[in-house]
Amino acid sequence: MNILVCFKVVPDLDLMPGGDWNVDSRLRVETGYVKNIINPYDESALEIALQFADKADDDQCSPGLTALTIGDSKANLHLKTLRALSFDRAVRIDSKEDLRFRPETCAALISAYINKIGKNNVVIMGRQSGVGDNAQTPLICAEMMGWPCITQVSSIEPAAGACLRVTNLVDDGTCRQTIEPPCILAIGNAPNSYLRVPTLKDIKAHGQKPVEVIDAAVLMATGGQPALPGGCELLGIEAIDRRRSGIIIEGETAAEKTQALYYSYLKGWLAGI
Amino acid sequence: MKYKIVLNGCSSTYRIQAGETGAFIRNNLESQPGDGSTIVFYNDGAAKENLIAASPTTRLHLVKINSYRPEAVLTYLKELEYGIECDLYLFPGDYAGSELSTRFAARTGGSSIAAVDKIEPGSESLTCYRAIYSNYLRGRFRLGKKPFCLSIARGLSAGAPGNQIEKRQVTESDFWDLPENRFTRDCEFTAADPVGELGRAPFILAAGRGVKSREKTEMLGKIAKELGAELGVSRPVAMSAWAPLDRLLGISGTMARPKLCLAAAVSGAAAFYAGIEKSKKIVAINIDAQAPLVRAADVAIIDDYETVLKELVKLVQSGEPRE
Known part of the structure; x- marks a missing residue:
């Protein structure tokens, strides 16, 4: 089994100070002053792949693991960490294009990598990533590859016959299914899937191994099928104003404030429930 | 604008899907009765009369299938719609709807966008609005290639049925015997309450x-x-698995509509706030006066949540009048 895990490095938008959303004339948003993180759904995808590898203890199922991202060099630190966490390959498709709202281009690059270089038969990635929030890349990738796609996946385990036992949420319940690769698995809410931290020993053993960098244009020119037409163009961005009255209850102690809250507001509101 | 709504009649969420998509059409399109129809995929587990009664349009097409698997439904839908001109395919905002809208556009050469909260039709294009930047901002997009395939934002409306429709025009297809897919060897399904206790709760402690x-x-x-x-x-x-997943609030969990929400030790990330923003009243309890939720609440206490809540329990349980 040859597993490709795709991830995206995004600004931690929850750290943006309230109201500091500056949109320029090219509809770009200044986020350079907050730290970058691995998109949380992709972080789950990476950890789930590692957990899968831990469980696949026989040779038939023992997977090759590749971590892939698209973007500029700010992802390199994360790729090195993933190498230290025993990913066999850590690959960055170098692109300086604005891909925020172009899931079809991301899917085309991933598909080109699989077809030309990786020859992977299982692709795992988060269902959605902050910034674009398109929630479409795994689905379009599945269409380009002609592969099935399972969405809202929360766990993946090895199964007999080089198959995967996949648990995923559907709208009125949970499915637990055995599937035969090739396939694309889009990770949704997956408890206990924070990415593990490499030990010093891991870092010494693997952390200095190289990160592969592939030029996006070269990849597409030599191995890619054209992106599916997206036909979705960003015209504008506006802030969402969520302010309510925000009345702060004053008082000397917590008990005093709670009594004021209860008698001035909550008692009446609770009576209406 | 000619539109079709595509619904999953195999799911216990059918009435919610019908209510939400119907409300979206009413709020966004000045459509004539003949402009729209609904395609409902259903199987033996669904009562046809109920599917028909809750349909958001007068005209509906019932498609009998074995079970609702996206791969199979996409194949059937493309076969059904082959050669038919339609401007807009509208899918619910649930997991299945979001998946089908994107993949159906890919198969038909159309354009797609997920989680749309508003549309403005043009002569040859469609302007769509949806949340971006983890729900902190809202983007305006132009779709330029028909058919436009949209899924709507979750929790946009309460999913209430629309105006009663007197007479329905029903047609039917049967794909019951067609093979479903070649990649699933077995599948166990465990049903869950699609709305959940949080979805119905009038009072939530977050x-x-x-x-x-x-x-x-x-x-x-x-x-x-x-x-x-x-x-x-x-x-x-x-x-962190400190609570079960069915307790999750926000865009990836329950979009709740309680009368009252007490939010304790919640910073107020936008993706979370989306799950409580339909609350009639929000109270924030937080040690940090700068937490975004403080500004997005009706009332806030800046203090230790544990002390405040324990005091509040005493007050609620005593019911004593104020001295």
């Missing part, structure tokens, strides 16, 4: 990352019971 441990989360669950509330949690709490 716990955020600031509770810091499973033990404290469990303690908040007890306090919620004592207050007569349901416990909801933010994504960091659920992802």
